[in-house]
Amino acid sequence: MLTLKFIQDNKELVVERLKIKNFDATAIVDSIIELDNQRKATQVEAEALQQEMNTLSKEIGMLFKSGKAQEANEAKARTGELKDKIKERNTTLEGITAQLNEHLVSLPNVPNEIVPPGKGEEDNVEIKRGGDMPQLTVNEPHWDLIKKYDLIDFELGTKITGAGFPVYKGKGARLQRALINFFLDEGMKAGYNEVIPPLVVNEDSGFGTGQLPDKEGQMYHVTADNLYLIPTAEVPVTNIFRDVILKASEMPVKHCAYSACFRREAGSWGAHVRGLNRLHQFDKVEIVQVAHPKESYEILDKMVAHVQSLVEKLELPWRILRLCGGDLSFTSALTYDFEVYSAAQERWLEVSSVSNFESYQANRLKLRYKEEGEKKAQLAHTLNGSALALPRIVAALLENNQTPEGIKIPEVLVPYCGFDIIK
RNA sequence: GGAGAGAUGGCAGAGUGGUCGAAUGCGGCGGUCUUGAAAACCGUUGUACCGCGAGGUACCGGGGGUUCGAAUCCCUCUCUCUCCGCCA
Numbered sequence: 241m242l243t244l245k246f247i248q249d250n251k252e253l254v255v256e257r258l259k260i261k262n263f264d265a266t267a268i269v270d271s272i273i274e275l276d277n278q279r280k281a282t283q284v285e286a287e288a289l290q291q292e293m294n295t296l297s298k299e300i301g302m303l304f305k306s307g308k309a310q311e312a313n314e315a316k317a318r319t320g321e322l323k324d325k326i327k328e329r330n331t332t333l334e335g336i337t338a339q340l341n342e343h344l345v346s347l348p349n350v351p352n353e354i355v356p357p358g359k360g361e362e363d364n365v366e367i368k369r370g371g372d373m374p375q376l377t378v379n380e381p382h383w384d385l386i387k388k389y390d391l392i393d394f395e396l397g398t399k400i401t402g403a404g405f406p407v408y409k410g411k412g413a414r415l416q417r418a419l420i421n422f423f424l425d426e427g428m429k430a431g432y433n434e435v436i437p438p439l440v441v442n443e444d445s446g447f448g449t450g451q452l453p454d455k456e457g458q459m460y461h462v463t464a465d466n467l468y469l470i471p472t473a474e475v476p477v478t479n480i481f482r483d484v485i486l487k488a489s490e491m492p493v494k495h496c497a498y499s500a501c502f503r504r505e506a507g508s509w510g511a512h513v514r515g516l517n518r519l520h521q522f523d524k525v526e527i528v529q530v531a532h533p534k535e536s537y538e539i540l541d542k543m544v545a546h547v548q549s550l551v552e553k554l555e556l557p558w559r560i561l562r563l564c565g566g567d568l569s570f571t572s573a574l575t576y577d578f579e580v581y582s583a584a585q586e587r588w589l590e591v592s593s594v595s596n597f598e599s600y601q602a603n604r605l606k607l608r609y610k611e612e613g614e615k616k617a618q619l620a621h622t623l624n625g626s627a628l629a630l631p632r633i634v635a636a637l638l639e640n641n642q643t644p645e646g647i648k649i650p651e652v653l654v655p656y657c658g659f660d661i662i663k
Numbered sequence: 664g665g666a667g668a669g670a671u672g673g674c675a676g677a678g679u680g681g682u683c684g685a686a687u688g689c690g691g692c693g694g695u696c697u698u699g700a701a702a703a704c705c706g707u708u709g710u711a712c713c714g715c716g717a718g719g720u721a722c723c724g725g726g727g728g729u730u731c732g733a734a735u736c737c738c739u740c741u742c743u744c745u746c747c748g749c750c751a
Contacts, residue, residue: 283713284719304681
């Protein structure tokens, strides 16, 4: 969430910028400022009363100690009214604070100034593309290829669990494992430290990265233990840094992690979700960085370059989009999406999303850093990106590399797969 | 799952109703001494909020309660450890 101080100091800017996200913040910002003024006033009153009470209590203690029981009891009689007042003030204070928090949490992150305006996907701006479009002599969509070569069994997954939980088989499973290892190795080479996080998280973690309270419908909820299946490794990995104060010299911290990801995708089924295009469970390697505010955008560019190197090594046609305000997530300040072209489907598939959250997540996480010699801790910046999400990469690989002889495996993956063609 | 013990500052650890934001040790930082370092000695060393400041308020795992007053007593939740059971 945005900090109170930022909102107070940049009231107009917040309202203006959030218009880019098609979010009218005028009323919320006004009431945040008003509520905070109330909060301060109430807190001052409550604390003054508390101080009086503390002083009085100390006096009573002294009196008892020096044997003046009667005086002590007289003083005691005076505390009742004070106690009621304090209670009343504190209740008011709690109410105001709760309301204030509710408003703060409901305010999205302010987009970076280069975020283009727009309503949705169609307004995203392509900033770069590369790779060669495949010239296919055969042309089948991946859901047919998968059946033909017996790589992934959707029906079996449906039997075991339900729709959207595929079973990978034989070379399909091997390809999956190859991609995961390839992505992790590339991450390591780029200086990311691998972690294997838990796949379920508690409520605090869900709040820390911004999935809660808003998007609980998107996560599988284990109600018996009040835990959530992770929708992305971003959640557990970023939460490593919840309530942490780093030294400025330790940044940037770079982590990568493979995890299965679980998404309910409530309400988002329909056209274009056949086969691997949308799943409830899928595999992804995620990169996460904690950065100094002054270099977070430079780091965002580096992360984008890293993802670009992955799609290039996989020899897939790719493009990078700068997301418009309307397509930008609640917590993000700037996001680049990567898409790869799927020849058989004749459409672009989103395979990565790389974002700078600035201090929006850090504020929720209480993730801070201290400059050498400084006493005051500052909020750090958090960033993350998929590097990469597997299913649509698999879809594109299968579709783009199909030949009458079989599906050719890109060179970089051959050592990982142990085969160079699927037939 | 059953029985018991525990959770205190960066770490270790004292504190069982008042002057406790909290002894002591270690670590960190500054200084004295030294050509330099070590040792020794002296000092200092949490976070957040309100306030120009003086200062105030809150925090001893989380939440609630008792009391004029809670780190300390009560309830509850979470976590850790030991023993037993079950098990990859």
